[in-house]
Amino acid sequence: MGRQNELVPKFVQQKAKNLGYEGEKWLHNLKDIIHDLEQRWDIHIKKTLEGGSEAFVAEVTTQDGDNAILKVMMPQMEGNSVIGQEVEALRIANGDGYVRLIKEDISQRAILLERLGPPLHQLGYSTQEEIEIICSSIKYSWKNIQQPHQLRSIYDLIEWFRNFIPKLWKDLGKPCSKALIDQSLTFLESRLTNINFTTAVLVHGDAHHGNVLQDSTKPQPSFKLIDPDGLIGEPSYDLGILMREWLDDLIEDPLEIGQKRCALLRELTGVDTQGIWEWGYIQLISTGLFLIKSGQEPFGYKMLKVAEAWKENSS
Template sequence: MKHENIEIPAAVRQKAVAQGAEGRNWLHRVASLFIELEHDWFFTVEATLAGGSESLVAAATTSSGEPVVLKVLMPPYGTYAGDTRTLAAADGSAHVRILKQDNERHAMLLEHLGPSLGVLGLSIENQMRILCDTLGEAWKIPAPLGLNTGAEKARWLRHFVTATWEELGAPCSARVIQQAINFAESRIAEFTPETSVLVHGDAHGANILSDPTHPGRFKLIDPDGLLAEPACDLAVPMREWSRELLSGDAFERGRERCGFLSQLTGVDLRTIWEWGFFERVSTGLLTMSIGNEQEGWEMLEVADTWTAV
């Protein structure tokens, strides 16, 4: 069944095909899911939205004329539980408000937000200020039960880094990989639920949107939803903007960024640095593995300078 207002973005289609038979089956039936949800939840899909790769997202309008967003995840639905539990716990605080959800169809109806932080043309410093302010509010939300932990994420990344580095034919030095493993093991060893908070897990510029009802404020979208130390979230701004770091002394600029994030949040420098390092290495390898070799190389080049001193 087709839907005249649904056009599947290339990134979504490619990711679904990469999932094999289950992903291809989802592609064949996702339009029917949209039609079913329109009927059940009384809204009309206006147009699909680009930007993500693990779900099909569309702008929609309710029967009362309210703008909303529909999000339907693709298999294997690994982020769905953390996403919905986090948004339900937040209840609109520092996160997009979830209006409806369907656990069988892995669908969510969300409030409509404005442009993302990453497209507003702000300086890196101002983007980090806004991100830290928003994360600071998010960290106050009591974490729901059943979330994966920061230690589990670090274990997974430790394995991913080693396996992917070998699969790609060692695109960076063994020294970088060993440092990433060491830092991952450090964060695993120091994990405690008592010092952990509800973290987003992937708070980059496309996952923080302006709040049209409160000018100057922002909300997070697409949370992984983890119980982890706050530095887990600050790993993301540490991994971003590689070209800015490489345009000067990448090590000194990295330490300055780490210090700035610590100053903004009160989070310990060492934990930010450790999370930031292995997040940078894992994301660099992931980026190379999906064909974006230049961006991945830049991430790993920064990591190499961070191990050289």
């Protein structure tokens, strides 16, 4: 498999190295971890895949000759998904609307998943068509959870954002105005006030067009979600993710395109525009700062530029 660092994309390498000792250790030990999983799970690596942003991802064959996906996540980094929450969400969904979980080893941060088709962004759809497909997929997956669970609450997430955003802003040398940060905190307070937990559902938490994959077992184009954050909360949180995506489209006319997108999401899902807009703004700020920290400064600053235009509409 070559040198350990070459097992994962350069972006994942850099994110792991940013963690210091723990990340370097993971990169150094990754080949041995994979070999151990191949032996214990009776799987064989066919080829590594480039899609992961925080993990080693590979197509494998199982002992039955079926194709599956092996994912070995890097050590926990603030702002990344938590493997225990991801596994919990996949267990609850049980393959319905989400990728099917086959095996997991939390101690090794590894999961084995059913093999799906290509991600939505590789299929040649327009931005609006992608939005329609994603909304259809996440609407189907927004289900009330009756069984006991250990999913993270949206209340906990709001509290996390309230600490994460201003701290990261200061750590990065204040790359945008304080007014932008203050607006995100105002919107977090608004969400805390307006959440109706009687309608809380399983939300994905990061349902962009790279996390929506074609289900090739179905006769008609059908899609499943991968890489859930594992949250119980309000549907508008998922739609806030879509508000920050397709960044090149947004940057052309941030306010007008943002408002049109918000209205479209409302039309497709029936979710109120206030929640969609507020979570969209929060996502622009938090993701923009995180991208700057992760070495993707051009994308991060573009998100902050969009947030600047949106703030003027929110004042």
